[in-house]
Amino acid sequence: MENSQNLWPQGVKKTKQRASVLAILENAEKPLTALDICARREKDGDTAVWPSTVYRVLELFIHKGLVLKTNVRNNDMAVYELNRLQHKHYAVCMNCHKLIALENCPMDTFIPQLPDGEFQVQGHYLEIFGICQDCRPTENNPQ
Amino acid sequence: MENSQNLWPQGVKKTKQRASVLAILENAEKPLTALDICARREKDGDTAVWPSTVYRVLELFIHKGLVLKTNVRNNDMAVYELNRLQHKHYAVCMNCHKLIALENCPMDTFIPQLPDGEFQVQGHYLEIFGICQDCRPTENNPQ
DNA sequence: ATTACTGCAAAGCATTTGCAGACTG
């Protein structure tokens, strides 16, 4: 698992644990919970990184604009992903909580009409929810 | 505080506590947390409804399609609102967590492109985030 | 060497669960 180094934020002390969290997020195919990150670190055969440390590291990265924190509908654990600057949205399965990346974004052509017009927009979050293929009852997959 | 009765779901036993939760949601100007609902009940001078009861009642109403549960970005408590069937989205202030209702919805004209095309869409959730007027530093409100 | 970071334990807090008594239909 490699970390491309170049996105390391300035003035942040580099430790094994922090580099590890960043590398895991860089290689993640989907947003992860803090505990997922711990689990992946262990699966890699490395020494454990404690949850409290992971939470502290994530908060630091969020503050530096490197990581995004999200709460997905109907799932109370927060998930974290690298802020890739490019836009990303997901479809969420209401049954298994799987995330599927969307390939387009409606906000590209949308101007939100806010009542008082005085809200300073920083960004948006969009989520499609429904039932994924694996959870949908079909002739192959009767439930 | 009145409950318009007519939206009471069939086959659901009517109790003081359930009617109370529904009435509070009907009269709410914004989505509420379960604990908000408890607090409003007490403010109305009524006997307390316990959080565990409120959670159980909310879950029942969600199951009946009467209530929607949402997790707002950067706020880990779930909020609940009446499912008014008309579309509703909010702008969220990252500073004070205030919610401001949006007056239009981009999804009216948007068809999400899903990778495999096999996802059965049930709905969507959109959230604009940024800084509200009250939290924005201005000449009147230096921070 | 100094300062900040991490392991670890314990606390915090929203939410869930269990159970006996109370209430609805």
Next chain:
DNA sequence: CAGTCTGCAAATGCTTTGCAGTAAT
């Protein structure tokens, strides 16, 4: 009256906090 619902207490599980030893610069 039977079965369900609620008050209450205790448990659960994610997340935060405190502290002392460890590691980075």
